[in-house]
Amino acid sequence: MKSKYLDRVTLFLQSGKGGDGSCSFRRESFVPKGGPDGGDGGKGGDVIFRVNKRLFTLNHFRYKHHFKAENGENGKSRKKHGKDGKDVIIDVPPGTVILDKNGNELNELIEGEIVFLRGGRGGRGNVHFKSSVNQAPRRFEKGKEGENEEVILELRLIADVGLVGLPNAGKSTFLKVVTKSNPKIADYPFTTLEPNLGVLTDGVKIVRIADIPGIIEGASEGKGLGNRFLKHISRVNILVFVIDVTTDIEKTYSTLLMELEKYDRKLLKKKRIVLLNKTDLLDGKKINVGEIFKDVKYTFASLINNDTGNIENIILNQMKNNV
Ligand SMILES: Nc1nc2c(ncn2[C@@H]2O[C@H](COP(=O)(O)OP(=O)(O)OP(=O)(O)O)[C@@H](O)[C@H]2O)c(=O)[nH]1
Ligand SMILES: [Mg+2]
Known part of the structure:
Protein backbone atom coordinates (compact mmCIF):
# COMPACT_ATOMS: atom_id res chain seq x y z
CA MET A 1 0.00 0.00 0.00
CA ARG A 156 7.14 16.35 11.74
CA LEU A 157 3.75 17.90 12.26
CA ILE A 158 3.27 20.24 15.16
CA ALA A 159 0.44 19.04 17.33
CA ASP A 160 -0.39 18.70 21.02
CA VAL A 161 -2.34 15.46 20.81
CA GLY A 162 -1.78 12.46 18.56
CA LEU A 163 -4.35 9.75 17.75
CA VAL A 164 -3.17 6.18 17.58
CA GLY A 165 -5.18 3.10 16.83
CA LEU A 166 -5.68 0.17 14.52
CA PRO A 167 -7.19 0.94 11.11
CA ASN A 168 -10.95 1.46 11.23
CA ALA A 169 -11.03 2.19 14.99
CA GLY A 170 -12.62 5.60 14.51
CA LYS A 171 -9.64 7.98 14.73
CA SER A 172 -10.81 10.19 11.89
CA THR A 173 -14.36 10.10 13.22
CA PHE A 174 -12.92 11.28 16.53
CA LEU A 175 -11.17 14.18 14.80
CA LYS A 176 -14.34 15.12 12.99
CA VAL A 177 -16.61 14.97 16.05
CA VAL A 178 -14.24 16.70 18.43
CA THR A 179 -12.71 19.34 16.17
CA LYS A 180 -15.34 19.95 13.49
CA SER A 181 -12.75 19.26 10.82
CA ASN A 182 -13.65 17.17 7.85
CA PRO A 183 -11.36 14.17 7.34
CA LYS A 184 -12.25 11.24 5.14
CA ILE A 185 -14.08 8.52 7.07
CA ALA A 186 -15.05 5.12 5.74
CA ASP A 187 -15.74 1.59 6.77
CA TYR A 188 -12.51 0.04 5.58
CA PRO A 189 -8.95 -0.05 6.88
CA PHE A 190 -6.42 2.56 5.74
CA THR A 191 -8.97 5.18 4.82
CA THR A 192 -6.57 7.78 6.10
CA LEU A 193 -3.45 7.85 3.93
CA GLU A 194 -1.97 11.06 5.21
CA PRO A 195 -2.10 12.93 8.50
CA ASN A 196 -4.98 15.29 9.24
CA LEU A 197 -4.92 18.14 11.72
CA GLY A 198 -7.82 19.57 13.68
CA VAL A 199 -8.21 22.05 16.50
CA LEU A 200 -10.11 21.54 19.75
CA THR A 201 -10.80 24.64 21.79
CA ASP A 202 -12.78 25.67 24.85
CA GLY A 203 -12.54 29.31 23.82
CA VAL A 204 -9.34 29.86 25.77
CA LYS A 205 -7.09 26.90 25.19
CA ILE A 206 -6.26 25.69 21.71
CA VAL A 207 -5.31 22.05 21.30
CA ARG A 208 -4.03 20.78 17.97
CA ILE A 209 -4.87 17.16 17.26
CA ALA A 210 -3.15 14.98 14.67
CA ASP A 211 -4.96 12.01 13.11
CA ILE A 212 -2.55 9.62 11.43
CA PRO A 213 -3.04 6.44 9.38
CA GLY A 214 -3.80 3.34 11.40
CA ILE A 215 -1.01 1.05 12.53
CA ILE A 216 -1.15 -2.72 12.65
CA GLU A 217 0.91 -5.47 14.19
CA GLY A 218 4.16 -5.59 12.22
CA ALA A 219 4.03 -1.92 11.20
CA SER A 220 7.64 -1.59 12.31
CA GLU A 221 8.52 -4.25 9.71
CA GLY A 222 6.61 -2.33 7.06
CA LYS A 223 3.20 -4.01 7.28
CA GLY A 224 0.22 -1.90 6.25
CA LEU A 225 1.42 1.65 5.74
CA GLY A 226 4.37 0.92 8.03
CA ASN A 227 5.25 3.16 10.93
CA ARG A 228 6.68 6.16 9.14
CA PHE A 229 3.74 8.33 10.15
CA LEU A 230 4.64 7.96 13.80
CA LYS A 231 7.19 10.74 13.40
CA HIS A 232 4.25 13.12 13.23
CA ILE A 233 3.33 12.35 16.81
CA SER A 234 6.90 12.60 18.10
CA ARG A 235 6.26 16.12 19.36
CA VAL A 236 2.83 15.71 20.95
CA ASN A 237 2.22 15.83 24.70
CA ILE A 238 -0.68 13.41 24.83
CA LEU A 239 -1.50 10.24 22.91
CA VAL A 240 -5.15 9.28 22.58
CA PHE A 241 -5.53 5.57 21.91
CA VAL A 242 -8.72 4.98 19.94
CA ILE A 243 -9.78 1.38 20.47
CA ASP A 244 -12.78 -0.39 18.95
CA VAL A 245 -14.54 -2.15 21.87
CA THR A 246 -15.56 -5.04 19.63
CA THR A 247 -11.91 -6.06 19.23
CA ASP A 248 -9.89 -7.86 21.90
CA ILE A 249 -9.20 -4.68 23.85
CA GLU A 250 -6.20 -5.93 25.79
CA LYS A 251 -4.52 -7.36 22.72
CA THR A 252 -5.24 -4.23 20.67
CA TYR A 253 -3.76 -2.01 23.34
CA SER A 254 -0.63 -4.13 23.73
CA THR A 255 -0.14 -4.31 19.94
CA LEU A 256 -0.30 -0.54 19.71
CA LEU A 257 2.13 -0.09 22.61
CA MET A 258 4.51 -2.61 21.11
CA GLU A 259 4.55 -0.89 17.72
CA LEU A 260 5.09 2.50 19.34
CA GLU A 261 7.94 1.12 21.39
CA LYS A 262 9.60 -0.45 18.36
CA TYR A 263 9.49 2.87 16.57
CA ASP A 264 10.72 5.00 19.46
CA ARG A 265 10.65 4.18 23.19
CA LYS A 266 10.14 7.86 23.97
CA LEU A 267 6.57 7.61 22.66
CA LEU A 268 5.75 5.45 25.69
CA LYS A 269 6.73 8.28 28.04
CA LYS A 270 3.92 10.51 26.78
CA LYS A 271 0.66 10.98 28.65
CA ARG A 272 -2.00 8.55 27.53
CA ILE A 273 -5.76 8.69 27.31
CA VAL A 274 -7.78 5.73 26.06
CA LEU A 275 -11.04 6.11 24.17
CA LEU A 276 -13.03 2.89 23.95
CA ASN A 277 -15.14 3.54 20.89
CA LYS A 278 -18.15 1.95 19.18
CA THR A 279 -20.03 1.15 22.39
CA ASP A 280 -23.28 1.27 20.38
CA LEU A 281 -22.24 -2.06 18.89
CA LEU A 282 -22.30 -3.69 22.33
CA ASP A 283 -26.12 -3.59 22.37
CA GLY A 284 -26.25 -2.61 26.01
CA LYS A 285 -23.81 -5.32 27.06
CA LYS A 286 -21.47 -4.03 29.77
CA ILE A 287 -17.77 -4.70 29.47
CA ASN A 288 -15.23 -4.67 32.21
CA VAL A 289 -11.73 -3.62 31.28
CA GLY A 290 -10.34 -4.66 34.65
CA GLU A 291 -6.74 -3.69 35.22
CA ILE A 292 -5.82 -3.03 31.61
CA PHE A 293 -5.79 0.74 31.98
CA LYS A 294 -5.04 1.04 35.65
CA ASP A 295 -2.61 3.98 35.34
CA VAL A 296 -4.32 5.60 32.39
CA LYS A 297 -7.40 7.79 32.05
CA TYR A 298 -10.00 6.10 29.88
CA THR A 299 -13.57 6.61 28.79
CA PHE A 300 -16.20 4.89 26.66
CA ALA A 301 -17.68 6.51 23.59
CA SER A 302 -19.93 6.02 20.65
CA LEU A 303 -18.57 8.57 18.29
CA ILE A 304 -21.09 7.73 15.65
CA ASN A 305 -23.81 8.84 18.09
CA ASN A 306 -21.85 11.94 19.02
CA ASP A 307 -21.35 10.54 22.50
CA THR A 308 -17.71 11.39 23.05
CA GLY A 309 -17.48 10.21 26.65
CA ASN A 310 -16.49 13.74 27.59
CA ILE A 311 -13.07 13.19 26.07
CA GLU A 312 -12.81 16.88 25.15
CA ASN A 313 -12.71 17.86 28.82
CA ILE A 314 -10.33 15.07 29.70
CA ILE A 315 -7.94 16.31 27.02
CA LEU A 316 -8.31 19.96 28.00
CA ASN A 317 -7.68 19.12 31.66
CA GLN A 318 -4.64 17.03 30.86
CA MET A 319 -3.29 19.82 28.68
CA LYS A 320 -3.61 22.23 31.60
CA ASN A 321 -1.32 20.04 33.63
CA ASN A 322 1.17 20.20 30.82
CA VAL A 323 1.66 23.94 30.70
N1 LIG B 1 -20.90 1.79 15.04
C1 LIG B 1 -19.98 2.72 15.13
N2 LIG B 1 -19.18 2.99 14.07
C2 LIG B 1 -18.25 3.93 14.20
C3 LIG B 1 -18.07 4.67 15.38
N3 LIG B 1 -17.06 5.54 15.20
C4 LIG B 1 -16.64 5.37 13.93
N4 LIG B 1 -17.36 4.40 13.33
C5 LIG B 1 -17.23 3.91 11.94
O1 LIG B 1 -16.02 3.17 11.81
C6 LIG B 1 -15.52 3.28 10.48
C7 LIG B 1 -14.08 3.73 10.52
O2 LIG B 1 -13.98 5.04 11.02
P1 LIG B 1 -12.73 5.97 10.69
O3 LIG B 1 -12.91 7.20 11.54
O4 LIG B 1 -12.55 6.14 9.24
O5 LIG B 1 -11.56 5.06 11.29
P2 LIG B 1 -9.99 5.35 11.32
O6 LIG B 1 -9.49 4.85 12.62
O7 LIG B 1 -9.72 6.75 11.01
O8 LIG B 1 -9.50 4.38 10.17
P3 LIG B 1 -8.16 4.47 9.26
O9 LIG B 1 -8.06 5.85 8.73
O10 LIG B 1 -8.40 3.46 8.22
O11 LIG B 1 -7.04 4.09 10.17
C8 LIG B 1 -16.44 4.28 9.77
O12 LIG B 1 -17.37 3.58 9.01
C9 LIG B 1 -17.11 5.02 10.91
O13 LIG B 1 -18.37 5.53 10.55
C10 LIG B 1 -18.94 4.37 16.51
O14 LIG B 1 -18.88 4.95 17.57
N5 LIG B 1 -19.85 3.38 16.29
MG1 LIG C 1 -8.71 7.57 9.48
Whole structure:
Protein backbone atom coordinates (compact mmCIF):
# COMPACT_ATOMS: atom_id res chain seq x y z
CA MET A 1 0.00 0.00 0.00
CA LYS A 2 1.35 3.42 -0.94
CA SER A 3 0.62 6.94 0.26
CA LYS A 4 1.27 9.93 -2.00
CA TYR A 5 1.87 12.12 0.99
CA LEU A 6 5.39 13.51 0.91
CA ASP A 7 7.05 14.16 4.25
CA ARG A 8 10.69 13.46 3.42
CA VAL A 9 12.63 14.82 0.44
CA THR A 10 16.22 15.37 -0.65
CA LEU A 11 17.12 18.81 -1.95
CA PHE A 12 20.22 20.13 -3.71
CA LEU A 13 21.01 23.70 -2.77
CA GLN A 14 23.43 26.23 -4.13
CA SER A 15 24.01 29.82 -3.09
CA GLY A 16 25.17 32.42 -5.62
CA LYS A 17 28.77 33.28 -6.44
CA GLY A 18 29.91 36.81 -5.69
CA GLY A 19 30.53 39.04 -8.72
CA ASP A 20 34.15 39.85 -9.61
CA GLY A 21 35.55 43.28 -8.93
CA SER A 22 36.22 45.33 -12.06
CA CYS A 23 39.57 46.49 -13.36
CA SER A 24 39.04 49.70 -15.27
CA PHE A 25 40.52 53.18 -15.69
CA ARG A 26 38.87 56.51 -16.08
CA ARG A 27 38.79 57.81 -19.63
CA GLU A 28 38.28 61.49 -20.10
CA SER A 29 39.25 63.77 -22.91
CA PHE A 30 42.29 65.89 -21.93
CA VAL A 31 43.22 63.38 -19.16
CA PRO A 32 45.42 60.80 -20.89
CA LYS A 33 45.84 58.57 -17.87
CA GLY A 34 42.78 58.57 -15.64
CA GLY A 35 42.88 56.82 -12.28
CA PRO A 36 41.37 53.39 -11.52
CA ASP A 37 37.57 53.30 -11.42
CA GLY A 38 36.66 49.59 -11.36
CA GLY A 39 33.68 48.98 -9.04
CA ASP A 40 32.90 46.04 -6.72
CA GLY A 41 31.10 42.85 -7.64
CA GLY A 42 27.64 42.22 -6.17
CA LYS A 43 27.04 39.61 -3.46
CA GLY A 44 25.75 36.20 -4.48
CA GLY A 45 22.17 35.33 -3.44
CA ASP A 46 21.47 33.36 -0.24
CA VAL A 47 19.46 30.19 0.12
CA ILE A 48 16.73 30.90 2.66
CA PHE A 49 14.18 28.58 4.27
CA ARG A 50 10.94 30.29 5.27
CA VAL A 51 8.07 28.83 7.29
CA ASN A 52 4.72 29.14 5.57
CA LYS A 53 1.85 28.35 7.92
CA ARG A 54 -0.47 27.52 5.06
CA LEU A 55 1.60 24.49 4.08
CA PHE A 56 1.01 21.09 5.69
CA THR A 57 3.04 18.79 3.47
CA LEU A 58 6.25 18.67 1.44
CA ASN A 59 4.25 17.72 -1.66
CA HIS A 60 5.38 20.88 -3.46
CA PHE A 61 8.88 19.35 -3.67
CA ARG A 62 7.71 16.30 -5.59
CA TYR A 63 9.15 17.54 -8.89
CA LYS A 64 11.52 20.25 -7.70
CA HIS A 65 14.70 19.25 -5.91
CA HIS A 66 17.24 21.80 -7.12
CA PHE A 67 17.38 25.35 -5.81
CA LYS A 68 20.03 27.82 -6.92
CA ALA A 69 20.35 31.45 -5.89
CA GLU A 70 21.50 34.00 -8.47
CA ASN A 71 25.15 34.98 -8.87
CA GLY A 72 26.20 38.54 -8.08
CA GLU A 73 26.91 40.76 -11.08
CA ASN A 74 30.50 41.77 -11.83
CA GLY A 75 31.62 45.29 -10.91
CA LYS A 76 31.72 47.91 -13.67
CA SER A 77 33.70 50.93 -14.70
CA ARG A 78 32.98 54.35 -13.18
CA LYS A 79 33.01 52.75 -9.72
CA LYS A 80 29.70 51.06 -10.39
CA HIS A 81 28.74 48.15 -8.13
CA GLY A 82 27.45 44.98 -9.72
CA LYS A 83 23.93 44.04 -8.64
CA ASP A 84 23.52 41.53 -5.80
CA GLY A 85 22.22 38.13 -6.88
CA LYS A 86 18.61 37.34 -5.95
CA ASP A 87 18.10 35.06 -2.92
CA VAL A 88 16.19 31.87 -3.39
CA ILE A 89 13.44 31.47 -0.80
CA ILE A 90 12.18 27.98 -0.07
CA ASP A 91 8.79 27.76 1.65
CA VAL A 92 8.29 24.89 4.09
CA PRO A 93 5.50 23.92 6.49
CA PRO A 94 5.97 24.52 10.23
CA GLY A 95 7.65 21.54 11.83
CA THR A 96 10.12 20.91 9.01
CA VAL A 97 13.46 19.54 10.13
CA ILE A 98 16.59 19.99 8.01
CA LEU A 99 18.99 17.05 8.11
CA ASP A 100 22.36 16.65 6.44
CA LYS A 101 22.68 13.89 3.88
CA ASN A 102 23.77 11.46 6.61
CA GLY A 103 20.61 12.13 8.58
CA ASN A 104 22.07 14.39 11.29
CA GLU A 105 19.64 17.06 12.43
CA LEU A 106 20.79 20.60 11.55
CA ASN A 107 17.80 22.90 12.06
CA GLU A 108 14.18 22.78 13.02
CA LEU A 109 11.81 25.32 11.49
CA ILE A 110 8.84 26.28 13.61
CA GLU A 111 8.38 29.88 12.46
CA GLY A 112 10.23 32.71 10.74
CA GLU A 113 13.09 32.06 8.36
CA ILE A 114 16.77 31.14 8.32
CA VAL A 115 19.57 31.90 5.92
CA PHE A 116 20.83 28.40 5.28
CA LEU A 117 23.58 29.05 2.69
CA ARG A 118 25.19 32.44 2.28
CA GLY A 119 26.01 33.80 -1.13
CA GLY A 120 29.66 34.55 -1.89
CA ARG A 121 30.99 38.05 -1.21
CA GLY A 122 31.56 40.29 -4.21
CA GLY A 123 35.20 41.05 -5.08
CA ARG A 124 36.56 44.60 -4.76
CA GLY A 125 37.33 46.58 -7.88
CA ASN A 126 40.70 48.13 -8.63
CA VAL A 127 39.54 51.51 -7.35
CA HIS A 128 40.35 50.18 -3.85
CA PHE A 129 43.94 49.32 -4.61
CA LYS A 130 45.33 52.74 -5.46
CA SER A 131 48.20 53.80 -3.22
CA SER A 132 50.93 56.44 -3.17
CA VAL A 133 53.28 54.02 -4.93
CA ASN A 134 50.77 52.57 -7.34
CA GLN A 135 48.50 55.13 -8.96
CA ALA A 136 47.31 52.74 -11.66
CA PRO A 137 46.69 49.38 -9.98
CA ARG A 138 45.55 46.49 -12.11
CA ARG A 139 44.70 44.52 -9.02
CA PHE A 140 41.11 43.53 -8.26
CA GLU A 141 39.43 40.67 -6.38
CA LYS A 142 37.44 37.79 -7.74
CA GLY A 143 34.04 37.15 -6.17
CA LYS A 144 33.83 34.34 -3.60
CA GLU A 145 32.25 31.07 -4.70
CA GLY A 146 28.80 30.17 -3.35
CA GLU A 147 28.18 27.02 -1.32
CA ASN A 148 26.64 23.69 -2.36
CA GLU A 149 24.80 21.37 -0.06
CA GLU A 150 22.59 18.32 -0.24
CA VAL A 151 20.02 18.20 2.55
CA ILE A 152 17.04 16.11 3.59
CA LEU A 153 13.85 17.81 4.69
CA GLU A 154 11.63 15.88 7.03
CA LEU A 155 8.25 17.08 8.19
CA ARG A 156 7.14 16.35 11.74
CA LEU A 157 3.75 17.90 12.26
CA ILE A 158 3.27 20.24 15.16
CA ALA A 159 0.44 19.04 17.33
CA ASP A 160 -0.39 18.70 21.02
CA VAL A 161 -2.34 15.46 20.81
CA GLY A 162 -1.78 12.46 18.56
CA LEU A 163 -4.35 9.75 17.75
CA VAL A 164 -3.17 6.18 17.58
CA GLY A 165 -5.18 3.10 16.83
CA LEU A 166 -5.68 0.17 14.52
CA PRO A 167 -7.19 0.94 11.11
CA ASN A 168 -10.95 1.46 11.23
CA ALA A 169 -11.03 2.19 14.99
CA GLY A 170 -12.62 5.60 14.51
CA LYS A 171 -9.64 7.98 14.73
CA SER A 172 -10.81 10.19 11.89
CA THR A 173 -14.36 10.10 13.22
CA PHE A 174 -12.92 11.28 16.53
CA LEU A 175 -11.17 14.18 14.80
CA LYS A 176 -14.34 15.12 12.99
CA VAL A 177 -16.61 14.97 16.05
CA VAL A 178 -14.24 16.70 18.43
CA THR A 179 -12.71 19.34 16.17
CA LYS A 180 -15.34 19.95 13.49
CA SER A 181 -12.75 19.26 10.82
CA ASN A 182 -13.65 17.17 7.85
CA PRO A 183 -11.36 14.17 7.34
CA LYS A 184 -12.25 11.24 5.14
CA ILE A 185 -14.08 8.52 7.07
CA ALA A 186 -15.05 5.12 5.74
CA ASP A 187 -15.74 1.59 6.77
CA TYR A 188 -12.51 0.04 5.58
CA PRO A 189 -8.95 -0.05 6.88
CA PHE A 190 -6.42 2.56 5.74
CA THR A 191 -8.97 5.18 4.82
CA THR A 192 -6.57 7.78 6.10
CA LEU A 193 -3.45 7.85 3.93
CA GLU A 194 -1.97 11.06 5.21
CA PRO A 195 -2.10 12.93 8.50
CA ASN A 196 -4.98 15.29 9.24
CA LEU A 197 -4.92 18.14 11.72
CA GLY A 198 -7.82 19.57 13.68
CA VAL A 199 -8.21 22.05 16.50
CA LEU A 200 -10.11 21.54 19.75
CA THR A 201 -10.80 24.64 21.79
CA ASP A 202 -12.78 25.67 24.85
CA GLY A 203 -12.54 29.31 23.82
CA VAL A 204 -9.34 29.86 25.77
CA LYS A 205 -7.09 26.90 25.19
CA ILE A 206 -6.26 25.69 21.71
CA VAL A 207 -5.31 22.05 21.30
CA ARG A 208 -4.03 20.78 17.97
CA ILE A 209 -4.87 17.16 17.26
CA ALA A 210 -3.15 14.98 14.67
CA ASP A 211 -4.96 12.01 13.11
CA ILE A 212 -2.55 9.62 11.43
CA PRO A 213 -3.04 6.44 9.38
CA GLY A 214 -3.80 3.34 11.40
CA ILE A 215 -1.01 1.05 12.53
CA ILE A 216 -1.15 -2.72 12.65
CA GLU A 217 0.91 -5.47 14.19
CA GLY A 218 4.16 -5.59 12.22
CA ALA A 219 4.03 -1.92 11.20
CA SER A 220 7.64 -1.59 12.31
CA GLU A 221 8.52 -4.25 9.71
CA GLY A 222 6.61 -2.33 7.06
CA LYS A 223 3.20 -4.01 7.28
CA GLY A 224 0.22 -1.90 6.25
CA LEU A 225 1.42 1.65 5.74
CA GLY A 226 4.37 0.92 8.03
CA ASN A 227 5.25 3.16 10.93
CA ARG A 228 6.68 6.16 9.14
CA PHE A 229 3.74 8.33 10.15
CA LEU A 230 4.64 7.96 13.80
CA LYS A 231 7.19 10.74 13.40
CA HIS A 232 4.25 13.12 13.23
CA ILE A 233 3.33 12.35 16.81
CA SER A 234 6.90 12.60 18.10
CA ARG A 235 6.26 16.12 19.36
CA VAL A 236 2.83 15.71 20.95
CA ASN A 237 2.22 15.83 24.70
CA ILE A 238 -0.68 13.41 24.83
CA LEU A 239 -1.50 10.24 22.91
CA VAL A 240 -5.15 9.28 22.58
CA PHE A 241 -5.53 5.57 21.91
CA VAL A 242 -8.72 4.98 19.94
CA ILE A 243 -9.78 1.38 20.47
CA ASP A 244 -12.78 -0.39 18.95
CA VAL A 245 -14.54 -2.15 21.87
CA THR A 246 -15.56 -5.04 19.63
CA THR A 247 -11.91 -6.06 19.23
CA ASP A 248 -9.89 -7.86 21.90
CA ILE A 249 -9.20 -4.68 23.85
CA GLU A 250 -6.20 -5.93 25.79
CA LYS A 251 -4.52 -7.36 22.72
CA THR A 252 -5.24 -4.23 20.67
CA TYR A 253 -3.76 -2.01 23.34
CA SER A 254 -0.63 -4.13 23.73
CA THR A 255 -0.14 -4.31 19.94
CA LEU A 256 -0.30 -0.54 19.71
CA LEU A 257 2.13 -0.09 22.61
CA MET A 258 4.51 -2.61 21.11
CA GLU A 259 4.55 -0.89 17.72
CA LEU A 260 5.09 2.50 19.34
CA GLU A 261 7.94 1.12 21.39
CA LYS A 262 9.60 -0.45 18.36
CA TYR A 263 9.49 2.87 16.57
CA ASP A 264 10.72 5.00 19.46
CA ARG A 265 10.65 4.18 23.19
CA LYS A 266 10.14 7.86 23.97
CA LEU A 267 6.57 7.61 22.66
CA LEU A 268 5.75 5.45 25.69
CA LYS A 269 6.73 8.28 28.04
CA LYS A 270 3.92 10.51 26.78
CA LYS A 271 0.66 10.98 28.65
CA ARG A 272 -2.00 8.55 27.53
CA ILE A 273 -5.76 8.69 27.31
CA VAL A 274 -7.78 5.73 26.06
CA LEU A 275 -11.04 6.11 24.17
CA LEU A 276 -13.03 2.89 23.95
CA ASN A 277 -15.14 3.54 20.89
CA LYS A 278 -18.15 1.95 19.18
CA THR A 279 -20.03 1.15 22.39
CA ASP A 280 -23.28 1.27 20.38
CA LEU A 281 -22.24 -2.06 18.89
CA LEU A 282 -22.30 -3.69 22.33
CA ASP A 283 -26.12 -3.59 22.37
CA GLY A 284 -26.25 -2.61 26.01
CA LYS A 285 -23.81 -5.32 27.06
CA LYS A 286 -21.47 -4.03 29.77
CA ILE A 287 -17.77 -4.70 29.47
CA ASN A 288 -15.23 -4.67 32.21
CA VAL A 289 -11.73 -3.62 31.28
CA GLY A 290 -10.34 -4.66 34.65
CA GLU A 291 -6.74 -3.69 35.22
CA ILE A 292 -5.82 -3.03 31.61
CA PHE A 293 -5.79 0.74 31.98
CA LYS A 294 -5.04 1.04 35.65
CA ASP A 295 -2.61 3.98 35.34
CA VAL A 296 -4.32 5.60 32.39
CA LYS A 297 -7.40 7.79 32.05
CA TYR A 298 -10.00 6.10 29.88
CA THR A 299 -13.57 6.61 28.79
CA PHE A 300 -16.20 4.89 26.66
CA ALA A 301 -17.68 6.51 23.59
CA SER A 302 -19.93 6.02 20.65
CA LEU A 303 -18.57 8.57 18.29
CA ILE A 304 -21.09 7.73 15.65
CA ASN A 305 -23.81 8.84 18.09
CA ASN A 306 -21.85 11.94 19.02
CA ASP A 307 -21.35 10.54 22.50
CA THR A 308 -17.71 11.39 23.05
CA GLY A 309 -17.48 10.21 26.65
CA ASN A 310 -16.49 13.74 27.59
CA ILE A 311 -13.07 13.19 26.07
CA GLU A 312 -12.81 16.88 25.15
CA ASN A 313 -12.71 17.86 28.82
CA ILE A 314 -10.33 15.07 29.70
CA ILE A 315 -7.94 16.31 27.02
CA LEU A 316 -8.31 19.96 28.00
CA ASN A 317 -7.68 19.12 31.66
CA GLN A 318 -4.64 17.03 30.86
CA MET A 319 -3.29 19.82 28.68
CA LYS A 320 -3.61 22.23 31.60
CA ASN A 321 -1.32 20.04 33.63
CA ASN A 322 1.17 20.20 30.82
CA VAL A 323 1.66 23.94 30.70
N1 LIG B 1 -20.90 1.79 15.04
C1 LIG B 1 -19.98 2.72 15.13
N2 LIG B 1 -19.18 2.99 14.07
C2 LIG B 1 -18.25 3.93 14.20
C3 LIG B 1 -18.07 4.67 15.38
N3 LIG B 1 -17.06 5.54 15.20
C4 LIG B 1 -16.64 5.37 13.93
N4 LIG B 1 -17.36 4.40 13.33
C5 LIG B 1 -17.23 3.91 11.94
O1 LIG B 1 -16.02 3.17 11.81
C6 LIG B 1 -15.52 3.28 10.48
C7 LIG B 1 -14.08 3.73 10.52
O2 LIG B 1 -13.98 5.04 11.02
P1 LIG B 1 -12.73 5.97 10.69
O3 LIG B 1 -12.91 7.20 11.54
O4 LIG B 1 -12.55 6.14 9.24
O5 LIG B 1 -11.56 5.06 11.29
P2 LIG B 1 -9.99 5.35 11.32
O6 LIG B 1 -9.49 4.85 12.62
O7 LIG B 1 -9.72 6.75 11.01
O8 LIG B 1 -9.50 4.38 10.17
P3 LIG B 1 -8.16 4.47 9.26
O9 LIG B 1 -8.06 5.85 8.73
O10 LIG B 1 -8.40 3.46 8.22
O11 LIG B 1 -7.04 4.09 10.17
C8 LIG B 1 -16.44 4.28 9.77
O12 LIG B 1 -17.37 3.58 9.01
C9 LIG B 1 -17.11 5.02 10.91
O13 LIG B 1 -18.37 5.53 10.55
C10 LIG B 1 -18.94 4.37 16.51
O14 LIG B 1 -18.88 4.95 17.57
N5 LIG B 1 -19.85 3.38 16.29
MG1 LIG C 1 -8.71 7.57 9.48
